[in-house]
Each structure stands twice: as structure tokens, then as C-alpha cells.
Amino acid sequence: MTAASPTGKSAADLREPKMTDTLKCISPIDGSVYAERPVMPPAEAAKRVERAAKAQKTWAARPLDERIALVSAGIARLNQMADEVVPELAWQMGRPVRYGGEFGGMNERADYMAKIAARALAPIEIEDSAAFSRFIRREPHGVVMVIAPWNYPYMTAINTIVPALIAGNAVVLKHATQTLLVGERIARAFHEAGVPEEVFVNLFLDHRGTEALVSAGLFGFVNFTGSVGGGKAIERAAAGTFTGLGLELGGKDPAYVMEDADLDWAVDVLMDGAMYNAGQCCCGIERLYVAEPLFDAFVEKSVAWVEKLKLGNPLDQETTIGPMANKRFAAEVRSQTADAVAQGARALIDAKLFPQDDGGAYLMPQILVDVNHQMRVMRDESFGPVVGIMKVEDDDEALELMNDSPYGLTASLWTADAERAERIGGLVETGTVFQNRADYLDPALCWTGCKDTGRGGALSEIGFHNLTRPKSFHLRKRKS
Known part of the structure; x- marks a missing residue:
């Protein structure tokens, strides 16, 4: 039976x-x-x-x-x-x-x-x-x-x-x-x-x-x-x-870099969080909000960090960023990036540095500025090696932008002030709040999300x- x-x-x-x-x-x-x-x-x-x-x-x-x-x-x-x-x-x-x-x-x-x-x-x-x-x-x-x-x-x-x-x-x-x-x-x-x-x-x-x-x-x-x-x-x-x-x-995880953040530390962790695994990380960083006093320096250092990546065959020990898992995933990232540029965004990474980009699965990393939340790259899940960076004036503006998303997995807050991070973190609509780290799953903490x-x-x-x-x-x- x-x-x-x-x-x-x-x-x-x-x-x-x-x-x-x-x-x-x-x-x-x-x-x-x-x-x-x-x-x-x-x-x-x-x-x-x-x-x-x-x-x-x-x-x-x-x-x-x-x-x-x-x-x-x-x-x-x-x-x-x-x-x-x-x-x-x-x-x-x-x-x-x-x-x-x-x-x-x-x-x-x-x-x-x-x-x-x-x-x-x-x-x-x-x-x-x-x-x-x-x-x-x-x-x-x-x-x-x-x-x-x-x-x-x-x-x-x-x-x-x-x-x-x-x-x-x-x-x-x-x-x-x-x-x-x-x-x-x-x-x-x-x-x-x-x-x-x-x-x-x-x-x-x-x-x-x-x-x-x-x-x-x-x-x-x-x-x-x-x-x-x-x-x-x-x-x-x-x-x-x-x-x-x-x-x-899905996810569209944000990071907020405050004016008292350790700049070099933030750049290193957040660019790795945006680009590691060709950006194909559940809690990878997809959008960045930087306090005005640090904005120019943060962008400059981030561009320098990304320019050092080596796109290529993942079987090569020197390769630091391999192809995306499927060419259709790369096509979506290219489409989001092109749409943003057409609406006024600026792409800061020179394509000449990444000749391995073949228009298929091999996709160069990209940083975008002059972006806004009318652009798909700041709203839709990208799940690829692209990140948009926006300047913000204060915590309220950063909080409004971080919550302006249908997703809620993690948020990364960069400040020397733990009380400030906890206060802002309590208002972010997300499953996990990080201070001074990103793209990490702590097995002692519940891995959870909200919204979509x-x-x-x-x-x-x-x-x-x-x-x-x-x-x-x-x-x-x-x-x-």
C-alpha cells in the first residue's frame, strides 16, 4: 500500500x-x-x-x-x-x-x-x-x-x-x-x-x-x-x-557611511561586499549612501579599489572576479547600468581596464554616481558587480533612502558611534543590521528578512x- x-x-x-x-x-x-x-x-x-x-x-x-x-x-x-x-x-x-x-x-x-x-x-x-x-x-x-x-x-x-x-x-x-x-x-x-x-x-x-x-x-x-x-x-x-x-x-542591501566612519576600512569592506562573487551575494552591497563630507574621498578610493580587480577565467589563480553564473544575469546588470547612464548617471570605471568583458557572462565591475531612486539600478535587484553611490546630508535622508525599497535583508552602517548605529538600525526596515561590517552571516544570529x-x-x-x-x-x- x-x-x-x-x-x-x-x-x-x-x-x-x-x-x-x-x-x-x-x-x-x-x-x-x-x-x-x-x-x-x-x-x-x-x-x-x-x-x-x-x-x-x-x-x-x-x-x-x-x-x-x-x-x-x-x-x-x-x-x-x-x-x-x-x-x-x-x-x-x-x-x-x-x-x-x-x-x-x-x-x-x-x-x-x-x-x-x-x-x-x-x-x-x-x-x-x-x-x-x-x-x-x-x-x-x-x-x-x-x-x-x-x-x-x-x-x-x-x-x-x-x-x-x-x-x-x-x-x-x-x-x-x-x-x-x-x-x-x-x-x-x-x-x-x-x-x-x-x-x-x-x-x-x-x-x-x-x-x-x-x-x-x-x-x-x-x-x-x-x-x-x-x-x-x-x-x-x-x-x-x-x-x-x-x-x-530578493535583496537590495544598502550601506550608509557616516561622517565619522573610518574611510579606508569602509571602502575596503563595502567594495568587497559589492564586487565579491561577481556581486552575486544574497547580502551583497547594492546601493551606497555617503555623508557629504566623505563623499568625494569615498568615491575616489572606491574607484581605485575596483580598478585593481582582475576579470578573467575563474580557473586562473590570478583572477579576482570571474564571469557571472549565466549570461542572462549579466544582461540584466548591463541593462540596469545602461538605463541609469541614459538617465544621467555617470559610470566611473573605464571599460578599457577590463577588455575581458565579452558582452556575455564576463562582465566588468562598475561604480555609478549621480544616481537616484527613479533608476532601476537603485531599486531593482542587480545581483551583479555594479553599485550606485549617492550623497546624503544627514541621518534622516539616509534612513528614508535605505527604507525606500521593497526588500529588507541587511543594512550596513558605518560610524564610530555604536549608540547611533543602534538607533538608526532600529529604524531601518531590514532583517540584520551591521555596524562597520557587511556581507557576513553570523550563525549565532537569526538569518531573516522582511518585506519582499x-x-x-x-x-x-x-x-x-x-x-x-x-x-x-x-x-x-x-x-x-
Whole structure:
């Protein structure tokens, strides 16, 4: 007999939507097909999910320390695969090999979540007397689906995979086609480390197949990182199933450099935050507001910083900025930049310094001034190596501009005055406020957003809470 989902549907009930037959990763290095995998039909995928649901109960029954040890061993095994993983990342999404992949951030997050698991998952004790035992226990959702993006394909996936498995869930991973091999690598590492194959499943699905599984109510929780449009599609698919959702969507993260900021420090961190990974960072800096007294010097130093970047083949150790992951992503950044210039913006980086810009995936970095919020480059998500810089007169003007956005992931405030940063930060509509840093995810803090950036929260103790449900126990031990 086929197991039924919470909606009453089974694998046999899923109709096959029109699908692509093959998923293909087109390498941004040379436009070749780097990897391809056949798409799994929804009915077959649903059977894999149902097997995961059965295996999850046995997995959750294992001691917490045992689950932590197995998951940590999976991360260690993944680290041992660095010689494969790093060049594969360059081929799949263009990150230069000189940066060594994502192991630093991945290990920091995985280690922290393992360290706090016992505390985060411990029952909340209300009473333990001779008459009553009352407490709240954290229970796993069952099967958690992770829909991971291509821009930081290991770290973003690990954000949910590690705490979900540690909390006793089974995990189904559906990775982005642009980083087709990443799910395979993570699954192989975890299986070789001893995590049962039925408990951690990697599936090759297209959008329609993914939505079919979600709409069938097969998951207790779905975590999606991607575009606003993708998040809306997941919400529509989950409608009526009461599936828990975690959504990290678009961003247009601002920075505000105040008159008392350390100028050189701010330039170094903010230009790196705008240009690293070819600007393809969830919390990358996309718009800058600089106090009038520092504006000219900040712009001059920023231009000098960006001019030192080396655009080129990411397999070259000297390359500091590789191609964007796909030529259509680069086309959008070029369009935003051209539109801004047509409306009066000035592009400060000379194209002659970056002859490697081929009009395709290889895109030169750019700094724009004389920009305003009527320009798409200051309003729409760019997700590429371009940043607009505006002069502001005071905190009120900077705050108004920072909040003039449909997104809210992070905001970076640059000042020597911590009280001022906290005051302004409290008024910024965002998920995270930084002072004197940017483009960093602290695993001890909840990674969350507001407005069109989405809902939910990953990592920290709150991340564990979102990947479990509360179950209350009210045990009366005696009559009176």
C-alpha cells in the first residue's frame, strides 16, 4: 500500500506535468554544457520522499549526540572533497578557484549549529513536582525539503540541511540547475559518513516537478532560497497544505557611511561586499549612501579599489572576479547600468581596464554616481558587480533612502558611534543590521528578512525552532 501525504494524496495520485527531460548546467566559463542529469518524474520522486518519511522515524529515535556526530562527519567528508569541489564551482557558477570554495563559512555554520543543538532542542521545563510534570518538547517536522540556490550553493544548503538532520528530520535536497553537481557531492559526503541514504535524499527536479511535490503536501517544512517570483510559486504550491515555509528571497542591501566612519576600512569592506562573487551575494552591497563630507574621498578610493580587480577565467589563480553564473544575469546588470547612464548617471570605471568583458557572462565591475531612486539600478535587484553611490546630508535622508525599497535583508552602517548605529538600525526596515561590517552571516544570529525578502529564519537557536514544532506535555502524576 502506498503511504498517503497529509493532504490524502499518494505518489500514485501525482499526475505527470509537462517537464523538461534533462537538466543542463551551462558553464559560464565557455558556454559549454558542463553537466546534465535526467529529470526525475514527480511520481518517482514522491516515492523517494515517502521512503524518507518512513526512515525519518528511526533517525529521530537515535540519540541526539549520534545524529550530531554523523552530520559532523558528513561535513568533514565534504571538506576532504575540496580538490573536486573547488574547480567544479568555477565551472558551474564562475567563482574563482583562488578563494578555495565555501569551506570556511560552511564549517563555521555547521560547527556552531552542532554546538548549540543540545541547548536549542532541550525541552522547556515548566514544572516537575510530585503532582505534575509539565514541559514543551521540540519535535521534528518529519521531512524537510531544501530548495537551494546557485550563488553560494554549499553554504546556503548547509544552513538548513545540518540543523534539520540534527533535529531529527529527514531531508530532501533539490539544488539549482546552475549548480547541478552540488547536491550530488553533499549527498555522497553524508552517505559515506554514515547518514542513511533514505534520510538524506538528493533529487533532480524541474520547477514543475518541485511544485507538484510541494502541492501534494509531502513535506513538513520547505526552505527556499531564491527569487521573489520563485518564493511566490512555492507559496502558491503549498497553499492549503499547511506546510511550514522558510523563504529567503530578493535583496537590495544598502550601506550608509557616516561622517565619522573610518574611510579606508569602509571602502575596503563595502567594495568587497559589492564586487565579491561577481556581486552575486544574497547580502551583497547594492546601493551606497555617503555623508557629504566623505563623499568625494569615498568615491575616489572606491574607484581605485575596483580598478585593481582582475576579470578573467575563474580557473586562473590570478583572477579576482570571474564571469557571472549565466549570461542572462549579466544582461540584466548591463541593462540596469545602461538605463541609469541614459538617465544621467555617470559610470566611473573605464571599460578599457577590463577588455575581458565579452558582452556575455564576463562582465566588468562598475561604480555609478549621480544616481537616484527613479533608476532601476537603485531599486531593482542587480545581483551583479555594479553599485550606485549617492550623497546624503544627514541621518534622516539616509534612513528614508535605505527604507525606500521593497526588500529588507541587511543594512550596513558605518560610524564610530555604536549608540547611533543602534538607533538608526532600529529604524531601518531590514532583517540584520551591521555596524562597520557587511556581507557576513553570523550563525549565532537569526538569518531573516522582511518585506519582499521573505519570511522565516535560519541558523541560531531560532533556526532549530523553525525546523521543529512544539509539543506540550501536561502529566498529572496523582489525583491531588
